[in-house]
Amino acid sequence: xxxxxxxxxxxxxxxxxxxxxxxxxxxxxxxxxxxxxxxxxxxxxxxxxxxxxxxxxxxxxxxxxxxxxxxxxxxxxxxxxxxxxxxxxxxxxxxxxxxxxxxxxxxxxxxxxxxxxxxxxxxxxxxxxxxxxxxxxxxxxxxxxxxxxxxxxxxxxxxxxxxxxxxxxxxxxxxxxxxxxxxxxxxxxxxxxxxxxxxxxxxxxxxxxxxxxxxxxxxxxxxxxxxxxxxxxxxxxxxxxxxxxxxxxxxxxxxxxxxxxxxxxxxxxxxxxxxxxxxxxxxxxxxxxxxxxxxxxxxxxxxxxxxxxxxxxxxxxxxxxxxxxxxxxxxxxxxxxxxxxxxxxxxxxxxxxxxxxxxxxxxxxxxxxxxxxxxxxxxxxxxxxxxxxxxxxxxxxxxxxxxxxxxxxxxxxxxxxxxxxxxxxxxxxxxxxxxxxxxxxxxxxxxxxxxxxxxxxxxxxxxxxxxxxxxxxxxxxxxxxxxxxxxx
Numbered sequence: 001x002x003x004x005x006x007x008x009x010x011x012x013x014x015x016x017x018x019x020x021x022x023x024x025x026x027x028x029x030x031x032x033x034x035x036x037x038x039x040x041x042x043x044x045x046x047x048x049x050x051x052x053x054x055x056x057x058x059x060x061x062x063x064x065x066x067x068x069x070x071x072x073x074x075x076x077x078x079x080x081x082x083x084x085x086x087x088x089x090x091x092x093x094x095x096x097x098x099x100x101x102x103x104x105x106x107x108x109x110x111x112x113x114x115x116x117x118x119x120x121x122x123x124x125x126x127x128x129x130x131x132x133x134x135x136x137x138x139x140x141x142x143x144x145x146x147x148x149x150x151x152x153x154x155x156x157x158x159x160x161x162x163x164x165x166x167x168x169x170x171x172x173x174x175x176x177x178x179x180x181x182x183x184x185x186x187x188x189x190x191x192x193x194x195x196x197x198x199x200x201x202x203x204x205x206x207x208x209x210x211x212x213x214x215x216x217x218x219x220x221x222x223x224x225x226x227x228x229x230x231x232x233x234x235x236x237x238x239x240x241x242x243x244x245x246x247x248x249x250x251x252x253x254x255x256x257x258x259x260x261x262x263x264x265x266x267x268x269x270x271x272x273x274x275x276x277x278x279x280x281x282x283x284x285x286x287x288x289x290x291x292x293x294x295x296x297x298x299x300x301x302x303x304x305x306x307x308x309x310x311x312x313x314x315x316x317x318x319x320x321x322x323x324x325x326x327x328x329x330x331x332x333x334x335x336x337x338x339x340x341x342x343x344x345x346x347x348x349x350x351x352x353x354x355x356x357x358x359x360x361x362x363x364x365x366x367x368x369x370x371x372x373x374x375x376x377x378x379x380x381x382x383x384x385x386x387x388x389x390x391x392x393x394x395x396x397x398x399x400x401x402x403x404x405x406x407x408x409x410x411x412x413x414x415x416x417x418x419x420x421x422x423x424x425x426x427x428x429x430x431x432x433x434x435x436x437x438x439x440x441x442x443x444x445x446x447x448x449x450x451x452x453x454x455x456x457x458x459x460x461x462x463x464x465x466x467x468x469x470x471x472x473x474x475x476x477x478x479x480x481x482x483x484x485x486x487x488x
Contacts (some may be wrong), residue, residue, distance in 0.1 A: 036060065063079060066079070096163065100191045108196075130173055132171065135174065159188065220247070281305070281309060283315065331346060343454070343478060346456075346458055347458025351390050369395045390420075392429070439481060440481045454474045460472075
């Protein structure tokens with residue numbers, strides 16, 4: 001595609017060189033560059049793409065996109081823009097021929113629930129006869145394809161390439177988990193959304209956003225993008241959702257348990273078998289069932305119901321889709337065993353998520369709750385003590401261990417969590433650096449009627465320690481330990 005065609009409707013400062021060059025691909029890392037590519041020199045948190053222009057040109061870059069003036073010694077087309085990230089997002093959409101225009105696209109943002117809502121909507125859309133695709137935390141998947149996700153919301157060229165691939169394979173919809181980082185870094189600026197969803201907001205990523213107001217401001221951007229979006233779907237039970245509703249200029253469908261919600265539930269039952277609820281909506285009232293457990297999942301179900309109405313999905317298909325989704329990987333995922341107690345793995349890695357998980361299980365009247373958890377290194381440190389306090393209040397026996405320590409000392413992280421456990425007054429806890437050993441001790445300590453919860457990593461198949469990424473999946477580790485115990 002000609003560079004001049006890619007640059008239509010993109011704010012420019014200047015173009016130095018022949019803007020009729022053919023661009024054969026896009027890259028935001030110099031290592032990705034091939035002959036004929038455009039290289040976007042983006043500023044990152046630790047490095048600046050401007051420093052790698054020589055490498056990109058040496059690999060065959062035909063053009064460079066940058067916010068900086070052209071250096072004298074660079075002999076390729078130089079596209080100078082006021083905002084390189086925004087320009088790359090829009091340029092990528094043009095390069096892949098605006099694939100989001102060929103799909104019904106739903107963007108889902110919020111602290112918790114994004115992944116579960118995508119799985120629920122995927123199930124519902126399939127029951128309605130559609131071909132959904134998903135870009136999210138666990139993987140990027142569409143008709144006859146699935147790619148392991150390296151981040152919740154990929155960079156703009158990767159999003160557009162995936163959307164084009166999905167459309168070419170016959171997908172009808174795409175459900176995108178939109179992270180606050182992606183919104184702050186404008187990765188989805190070239191995506192045209194049909195609906196935007198707000199699930200909830202609680203403290204996370206404070207190492208990046210610094211305040212809840214900044215975090216909310218990032219999430220809010222999804223609802224103000226210049227796109228084909230017609231409807232917002234917002235959680236009325238969440239205080240930040242209420243704040244968002246007051247600011248939105250477009251048509252909005254609210255959901256929740258609040259009487260004023262457009263899609264709401266007044267009567268519901270939560271137990272070990274899942275959720276049964278009566279849902280009131282503008283078309284009447286309907287009963288739904290779901291194998292998913294917990295009040296937080298009732299909220300996810302209401303969100304999915306509301307989005308499905310916006311997408312004109314028949315209510316019968318919504319009921320069938322909700323009933324048929326058995327579980328979401330790493331989200332309150334049950335690990336079967338024959339030892340008389342229950343085992344679940346869950347992605348809960350914030351104090352609110354851990355609190356919701358423990359309250360859900362406490363409501364099931366367990367003998368005891370045995371909790372294995374830690375906190376990630378090089379991430380928001382302020383939540384560690386709060387996580388410990390939530391665990392101390394709601395669990396009966398706690399195993400504080402490593403999560404993904406990254407560059408930090410695992411025992412230093414554990415010590416910060418321990419402060420919160422002590423603050424709660426709990427004394428029944430153990431500190432075990434090795435996560436596998438902590439899980440094994442919990443399984444050995446469990447008795448009939450107990451619940452063992454292994455939290456923090458959920459679906460993740462790895463553990464990051466210093467500069468190593470080690471194979472580690474909580475579910476597989478648990479199954480291996482159970483097999484070992486059964487042979488003794």
